[in-house]
Every structure is written in C-alpha cells, then in structure tokens.
Amino acid sequence: MKIAVVRFPGSNCDQDALKALTEDLGLEAEYVWHETASLSGYDGVFVPGGFSYGDYLRCGAMAAAATVMNEVRRFAAEGRPVLGACNGFQILCESGILPGALLQNVGRRFICDDVYLTPGTRRSPWTEQVDRTVTIPIAHGEGRYVIDADGLKALHDNDQVAFRYTNALGEPTPQSNPNGSVDNIAGVLNEKGNVLGLMPHPERCTKSILGGTDGLKVLAGYLALVGA
C-alpha cells in the first residue's frame, strides 16, 4: 500500500506524517506536490497540517482550490482512505469533502497541548482500533468546529462524529473542550466513513519517544480500508 502525503506551500507536518506512515505503520508513502494532476499508483492520501498558503483568505481555502484536490475528491468518492489532520482537516472541509468548517478558537489563543479524545463511533475504519479514550496532541489557533443544526443532526444520525474532546473518563465536558467546538467535536467522517478529518495530530504520537503511540490506533484506518 502506498500513501500520498500531499504537500502545499506552507505544509509543515508532512515529514511527521511520512515518518509515522513508513517507520511506525510500515506502509509506503511519498510526498506529492499540490500541482500533481494524477494520484494513480497510490492507495490513499494524507493531507498534513501546517499553514498552507499562509492561511490566506481562510485556513485551507487556497489549498482546497489546488489541482491535486480533484484527485483527493476522487479518492474520497471511491472509498479510498483519506485522512486530514489539523490544516488537513480545514482543507477537507473547505473543499467540501467533509461537512462543517473550522473557526478561530473561542479563547483566541493558539493551543499546543495533549488532549483526551474519545471516539464518537467505533463503526468506522479510523476508530475501530480506538478501544478507549486516547491522548493525542493538538496545535492550532483555528480549530473551533462549527456546523448548522441540521448538519449536526445528520452527523449524529449517520454516525459521522469520529472523535470528541473529553476528559480522561470519556465524558465530553465543557472543560475538556479546548477550542469551543460544537458538541466537543474534534474529528468527523464522510458519509461512507473512508475520509477522516480531525484537528488533533495522530502522526505526532506514533512512537513512545514522542510521548505516546495512540496515534497508531487512528492511522490503522489505512490498513483497515486498503486491506479490506
């Protein structure tokens, strides 16, 4: 299995992603520049975090208009694994692949911290290995997930809430919500479940030397989707 790690000007989690996928998950992975018109030969996509295009206009807005996103859209529609973390999540929302949008944190501060995450559903390739509340780092200034009431209902009805910010006991309390996201939502799935977007960084916790390996449980979604 070969994963395309998409690079935009301003991506800065691309190396973490490539190393996590290759060294810790044992997959093949390559960098792909945003002008790439074809992703044939790849089985999945990782859209990394960073500050693509300097967050011009809105976070992820310019990247969503990049050439490579036509292929990411095709992968999403064909049921192949697509994961976007942090700015990658913003890009997937801006491109319409995932519902909702990300706004500035309620506290107006950039937050760099470990958070507890609890799956909103286990019935997805990206969460089926996440058998408990996990600890994964966040690092963002614009991570407040918003969606209108109808959209929120649809997310719950279709089992598309992948992760919520919780306390260590798995309870989604106001205190455990770092950025003011609606319903403590940290990550969402597309309707098919093959696309995951989340603000936390699973690629930053795949080795014990990095402080934890909980990210591997999430990234295992690539194996679940392509192995199936």
Place this chain on the structure above:
Amino acid sequence: MPSVRVYVRLKPSLLDSAGRTVGEALKNLGYAEVEDVRIGKLIELKVDTVEDSRIREMCSKLLANPVIEDFTYEVVGEKA
C-alpha cells in the same frame, strides 16, 4: 474598468472571537457605547466584464465559505 467590491461577513449566529477582542479593546479605550464588533472582509476585484452569475459563483466557490459566511457585492465604476 469596473471594480467589484465583495463584502464577506461571518454569519450572525457564529461567535466572532477576533471581533469580540476588538470590542473589548474599544471599551478599554473608553468607548463604552460599543455593544458588539464584527469583523468582515472587503475584497476588490478588477474585472473587464461584470456578469452577476459569475461573480456569485466566485463568491460561493472561493471568496466566501457559505457554511460560515454571507457575502454581498457592489459594482463600482463603469459596468462594461
């Protein structure tokens, strides 16, 4: 050549964190009459022709995100 002025605003139902901060700063400066501040964007396009449907398309595709923002626009200068 006409200009198109596009105004992009966060939907009224959504909290504008930056606007709130600016509002607090104005109050600190003694402008107690300020109830609320909302920050939007003004984007100016120079175009050689003005076609309403295409401007709307540009707004909803890229300049504004319809999930979180509303837009209006006005044409300034000669309409070709």
